[in-house]
Amino acid sequence: MRTIALSLVAVLVLGGAAPARSAPDDHAGAIAALADMRAAIAEIVRIEDGYAVGHAAYLRAAHRAMNALVGRRDDGYAASFGDPGDGVGTLGHLDRMLDQTGSSQWTPAVQGAKANVLAAAANLQSALGQKQMEDYQADLTRALASLALVAGRSTEGGVLGGLNGALANTSLAVPVGASVVSGCAAPKSAPAYGVVAGKLAYVALPRSAAATAIPAGLGVSRVELLGDTVVLYAPLARAAAASCSKVSRLQRTRVVARTSVPAPYVAAQAHAGIKVYARACLQCHGADLQGTAGPGVAGTDFLKNAQQNKWTLSELRTTIFENMPFSNPGSLTPKEYADVTAFLLAANCYPAGSTPFPATASPALKTVKLGPIPGVKPTNAKLGTCTVR
Amino acid sequence: MSQRVLALTILSVFVATISVAGPAGVGAQSAWPTASVYAAADKDAANWILPARGYSGNRYVAGGQITAANVGTLKKAWTANVDARGPLETAPIVWNGTMYVTSSHNDVYALDAQTGAVKWHFPYKPHVIAFSANRGVALGDGKVYEATLDGHLIALDAATGKPVWNVVAAHDLSNTFYTMQPVPYKNMLLLGASNGDWGGIGYLSAFDAATGKRLWDWNAIPGPGEPGHNTWSGDSWKRGGGAIWSGLAIDPATETVYVDAGNPQPDFLGTIRKGTNLYTNSMIALDVSGAKPKLKWYHQFIPHDTHDWDPAMPPVLFTGTVNGASRNLVAAGDKGGNFWVLDAGTGAQVYRVAVSTQKGQNTEPNRKGNIACPNTNGGVEFNGGSYLRETNAFYVPSVDQCGIWKSQGTATYVSGQFYLGGAFPAQYGPSTGYMNAVDIGTGKFLWRKHLAYPQIGGALSTSTGVVFTGGVDGDFAAYDAKGGNVLWHYATGMTIQAPAATYVAGEKQFVVVAAGPAGVNFADPRFSKGAPTLEGKYSHPTSAVITAFTLP
Numbered sequence: 020m021r022t023i024a025l026s027l028v029a030v031l032v033l034g035g036a037a038p039a040r041s042a043p044d045d046h047a048g049a050i051a052a053l054a055d056m057r058a059a060i061a062e063i064v065r066i067e068d069g070y071a072v073g074h075a076a077y078l079r080a081a082h083r084a085m086n087a088l089v090g091r092r093d094d095g096y097a098a099s100f101g102d103p104g105d106g107v108g109t110l111g112h113l114d115r116m117l118d119q120t121g122s123s124q125w126t127p128a129v130q131g132a133k134a135n136v137l138a139a140a141a142n143l144q145s146a147l148g149q150k151q152m153e154d155y156q157a158d159l160t161r162a163l164a165s166l167a168l169v170a171g172r173s174t175e176g177g178v179l180g181g182l183n184g185a186l187a188n189t190s191l192a193v194p195v196g197a198s199v200v201s202g203c204a205a206p207k208s209a210p211a212y213g214v215v216a217g218k219l220a221y222v223a224l225p226r227s228a229a230a231t232a233i234p235a236g237l238g239v240s241r242v243e244l245l246g247d248t249v250v251l252y253a254p255l256a257r258a259a260a261a262s263c264s265k266v267s268r269l270q271r272t273r274v275v276a277r278t279s280v281p282a283p284y285v286a287a288q289a290h291a292g293i294k295v296y297a298r299a300c301l302q303c304h305g306a307d308l309q310g311t312a313g314p315g316v317a318g319t320d321f322l323k324n325a326q327q328n329k330w331t332l333s334e335l336r337t338t339i340f341e342n343m344p345f346s347n348p349g350s351l352t353p354k355e356y357a358d359v360t361a362f363l364l365a366a367n368c369y370p371a372g373s374t375p376f377p378a379t380a381s382p383a384l385k386t387v388k389l390g391p392i393p394g395v396k397p398t399n400a401k402l403g404t405c406t407v408r
Numbered sequence: 409m410s411q412r413v414l415a416l417t418i419l420s421v422f423v424a425t426i427s428v429a430g431p432a433g434v435g436a437q438s439a440w441p442t443a444s445v446y447a448a449a450d451k452d453a454a455n456w457i458l459p460a461r462g463y464s465g466n467r468y469v470a471g472g473q474i475t476a477a478n479v480g481t482l483k484k485a486w487t488a489n490v491d492a493r494g495p496l497e498t499a500p501i502v503w504n505g506t507m508y509v510t511s512s513h514n515d516v517y518a519l520d521a522q523t524g525a526v527k528w529h530f531p532y533k534p535h536v537i538a539f540s541a542n543r544g545v546a547l548g549d550g551k552v553y554e555a556t557l558d559g560h561l562i563a564l565d566a567a568t569g570k571p572v573w574n575v576v577a578a579h580d581l582s583n584t585f586y587t588m589q590p591v592p593y594k595n596m597l598l599l600g601a602s603n604g605d606w607g608g609i610g611y612l613s614a615f616d617a618a619t620g621k622r623l624w625d626w627n628a629i630p631g632p633g634e635p636g637h638n639t640w641s642g643d644s645w646k647r648g649g650g651a652i653w654s655g656l657a658i659d660p661a662t663e664t665v666y667v668d669a670g671n672p673q674p675d676f677l678g679t680i681r682k683g684t685n686l687y688t689n690s691m692i693a694l695d696v697s698g699a700k701p702k703l704k705w706y707h708q709f710i711p712h713d714t715h716d717w718d719p720a721m722p723p724v725l726f727t728g729t730v731n732g733a734s735r736n737l738v739a740a741g742d743k744g745g746n747f748w749v750l751d752a753g754t755g756a757q758v759y760r761v762a763v764s765t766q767k768g769q770n771t772e773p774n775r776k777g778n779i780a781c782p783n784t785n786g787g788v789e790f791n792g793g794s795y796l797r798e799t800n801a802f803y804v805p806s807v808d809q810c811g812i813w814k815s816q817g818t819a820t821y822v823s824g825q826f827y828l829g830g831a832f833p834a835q836y837g838p839s840t841g842y843m844n845a846v847d848i849g850t851g852k853f854l855w856r857k858h859l860a861y862p863q864i865g866g867a868l869s870t871s872t873g874v875v876f877t878g879g880v881d882g883d884f885a886a887y888d889a890k891g892g893n894v895l896w897h898y899a900t901g902m903t904i905q906a907p908a909a910t911y912v913a914g915e916k917q918f919v920v921v922a923a924g925p926a927g928v929n930f931a932d933p934r935f936s937k938g939a940p941t942l943e944g945k946y947s948h949p950t951s952a953v954i955t956a957f958t959l960p
Binding site: 328342 | 492493494495512535536537538539540541582785814822823824825826828831832833834835925926927928929930932
C-alpha cells in the first residue's frame with residue numbers, strides 16, 4: 020500500500036466542467052447551480068475588466084448576471100438582455116433541491132447558498148439603480164463576495180462550505196445511478212461512493228480510469244492506492260469515519276503529514292489585490308508579472324530565485340511594504356499592501372487559506388520559506404503563474 | 409568547445425573584414441577601432457565609439473553641420489523600435505555607418521546609422537535582480553561586448569550578432585548585475601559592477617578583450633591592512649557598498665582611469681558603519697599602466713553618506729579656464745545635488761555648486777522619518793553633463809525632489825534583496841528638474857532653467873553653440889549654449905533617460921537619442937497615461953524607440 024499526499028487535487032474543484040445532465044437529480048442540480056453562478060460571475064468580471072463606455076453596457080451586464088442567478092421564473096428576470104445561464108438559474112436549481120420532504124446532510128449548505136444567492140441578487144438589483152460608477156462597482160463587489168460564499172472556500176485539504184463543500188463532503192457528490200457503499204469499510208469494487216450517514220467518506224475509482232474520471236466537484240484530502248483501486252478521500256473523511264459504529268479501517272489509518280503548503284491569505288484579499296497591482300505595480304513588474312523595468316514577481320523564475328536566496332515570506336513582506344512602489348515607497352495603505360501581497364501569493368500558485376495576510380508584521384512569516392510549490396499546476400505552464408480571480 | 413569558439417572568432421573576423429572593406433572613405437581606417445583610434449575618439453567627427461564619445465567622457469563635438477542658427481529646422485530622420493520591457497538608457501555606439509544599441513533587458517541591435525534599418529538583433533533573457541537597465545555596448549576587434557543583468561560579459565560577432573564567447577563576470581550572482589557599458593582600453597575591457605544597494609562591495613574589473621578572462625579587480629572598499637580600512641567600524645566594510653556602476657574617463661597620456669565609487673551600505677543606517685567609509689561616494693584616480701591598478705588619489709564627496717547620494721555622474725575630463733588660468737579639470741556630480749569640479753592632477757576641489765534644492769542633509773534618517781533634499785533619485789544622475797570650450801561652461805541637468813527617509817534599528821543581509829537598514833525615501837513635494845549651465849570661470853550659473861520634470865538626459869554640447877538634452881517627460885531639446893533659450897524641441901512621447909550622441913553618415917550629421925518606458929526610478933504618477941508632451945498630449949509609453957535627427 021502506498022499513501023500519496025495530494026492535497027492540491029482540491030484545485031480540481033474549481034476547474035471541473037459541469038456535465039450537461041437532464042435528469043433532475045440533486046447532484047446534477049448542484050453542478051448546474053454552480054454553472055449558472057459562474058456564468059453570472061463571468062458577466063460581472065467581463066464588465067469590470069473591460070473598458071466599456073456608457074451606461075447601457077453596465078446595465079446589460081448586471082441584468083445578464085441577474086438572469087443567470089435567479090432564472091426565468093423569477094420576477095427579477097429581464098429576458099431582453101439575454102441569459103448566459105441555462106434559464107433555470109442558480110436560484111431555480113437550489114429551490115428544486117430544497118423542495119422535497121426530509122433533509123440531507125447537504126440541506127443546510129444549500130439553504131446557506133440560497134441565502135447568499137439572494138444577497139447577491141439584491142446587490143445586483145441595487146447596482147441597476149446606481150448613477151455613479153463607484154457605487155455600481157461597490158454593489159458588484161458585494162455581489163461577488165456573496166457568490167464566493169455560495170461556492171465555498173478552498174482550503175489546503177479540499178473545499179469546505181457552500182455548494183462545492185457540500186459536493187465534496189456529502190452524499191450530494193453521488194450522481195444518479197452510481198454505486199453507493201458503506202464509507203466505514205474499504206471499497207470492494209470501483210467505481211463506488213463510500214457514504215456514512217449522508218457524509219461522503221471516499222470515492223473509489225478503477226486505477227485505469229482515475230486519471231480521467233475524477234468526478235466534477237470532488238474535493239480530495241488524500242489519495243490511497245488499494246490494488247487496482249484508487250481511493251480519493253473526501254476533505255471531511257475523518258468526520259465521516261467518526262460516524263461509523265465500530266472501529267473502521269479509516270480510523271486506524273494514520274493521517275499522513277502532508278507537505279505543508281502555507282496559505283497565509285484569503286481568496287478575497289487576492290482578488291482585491293488585482294486592482295492594487297494594476298495601479299501601483301504593473302508599470303514596472305508587467306502585466307504577466309515577469310518584470311519590465313523591475314524584476315519578475317511571480318512564476319518559475321521568481322520562485323526558483325527566492326528558493327536559491329532562501330527568502331521567507333517575511334522578507335517578501337518587508338520589500339513590498341517598505342520599499343514599494345519603488346518610486347514612492349510606503350504610499351499604499353496597510354490593507355492595500357496586504358491585498359497585493361495576497362495577490363502575489365495567489366499568482367505564485369499558493370493556495371488560499373482561512374487566515375488573511377496580516378497588515379502588520381508577523382514573526383510567523385519568517386517560518387514560511389518561498390520556493391516552487393510541489394504538485395501545483397500553474398494556469399500558465401510556461402511562466403509558472405496562476406490566474407487570480 | 410574552445411576550438412569551436414576559436415573557429416567562430418576567426419570566421420567572424422574574416423566576414424566582418426569583408427563587410428566593411430567596401431564603403432569609400434574607410435579604406436584608410438582600420439576595420440575596427442584600435443587602441444590609437446580609441447585614444448583619438450574625442451576628435452573623430454564621423455564616429456561615436458565610446459559611451460561619451462571619447463575617453464574624456466565629455467559629450468562635446470567640434471564643428472558639424474548643426475549650429476545654433478539652423479538647429480530649429482532639425483527633423484526626424486528615422487526611428488527604430490527596440491524591446492520595450494524597461495527604460496532605454498543606451499548610449500549609442502556608431503562605427504562606420506552602423507549603430508549599436510541595447511534594450512533594458514540586454515537585447516543588442518545593430519542598426520544602419522543612416523536609415524535605422526535593423527541589421528541584426530541579439531535577444532537575451534536575463535534574470536533581473538532589481539532594475540532592468542543597460543547603458544550600451546563596447547566595440548573592438550570584430551566584436552560587440554555587452555555586460556548583462558545576470559552578471560555575464562558577452563562578446564558578439566559584430567557582423568552577425570552571434571555570440572563568440574560568454575563568461576560569468578560578476579563574483580556573486582545573487583546580488584550583482586551589470587548596467588554599465590564596458591570600456592575598451594588597450595587589450596582590456598574595463599567594467600564596474602552594480603551591487604551597491606544589495607549588500608555587495610564595489611569593484612572595477614579588467615577583462616582580456618580577446619577571451620573575457622579576468623585580468624584584475626580593484627576593490628572600492630579597503631580590506632584589513634589596506635589604507636582606509638580604519639574608516640569602517642567593525643566588520644561593516646564587508647558589505648560596505650561603493651559600487652562602481654556609472655561610467656569612467658581615461659587620460660591615455662598618463663594612463664589614468666577616473667572612476668566613481670557609489671554610496672555606502674546599509675544605505676540609510678549609518679550607526680553600524682561608523683567612520684567616513686572610504687572609498688564610497690568618492691572619485692578615484694587609478695594608474696592602470698602596470699599589471700595591477702594603483703591608487704593615485706581619491707576625493708570623497710560625501711563622507712559617511714546615509715542618503716544614497718552616490719556620485720552617479722561619470723567623470724568628465726576637460727581643460728577649462730578658472731580665474732583666467734587654464735587648468736586640467738575633472739567634473740563630477742552626485743545625487744545629493746552637488747556638481748563638483750576637481751583638479752585632474754591632484755583631486756583637489758576647485759568648485760562645488762548646488763544644482764538641486766538641498767535641505768536636511770546633515771541629519772541621519774531616523775526611525776520616525778525625516779525630510780531631506782534631494783530625494784534618492786534627485787541631484788545629478790548617471791548621464792552627467794558636458795563641458796563646452798567655446799562658452800567655458802559646464803552643462804548639467806538635475807533632478808529636484810525631496811524625500812522622507814526612514815531607517816531601521818538594524819540591517820540584515822538577505823542575498824538578492826536590498827541591504828538598506830531602512831527604506832528608500834518616499835517622494836515629498838513636487839518633482840521637477842533643472843537644466844544648469846555652470847560658468848567654470850567663476851563657479852556660478854551662466855544660466856539655469858527650471859523645468860516641470862526631472863532631467864537626467866545628460867548633455868551633448870557642440871562648438872556651434874548648441875546643447876542637447878532630454879527630460880523624463882520625453883522632450884528632447886536643443887538649448888542655446890550662451891543664453892539658455894530652447895532653440896528646438898521634439899516630443900518623443902516616452903521617457904528620456906539616455907544620453908544623446910552625434911555622428912556623420914552619408915555626409916549628413918545626425919543626432920540620436922533613445923526614449924522608452926519610465927524606469928523604476930522615474931515612474932512618475934503623471935505618466936499613468938503616458939509621458940506628456942509639451943503640447944499637453946499623452947501617448948502610451950509602451951514602446952522603446954531610437955530616434956535620429958538630421959537637417960533637411
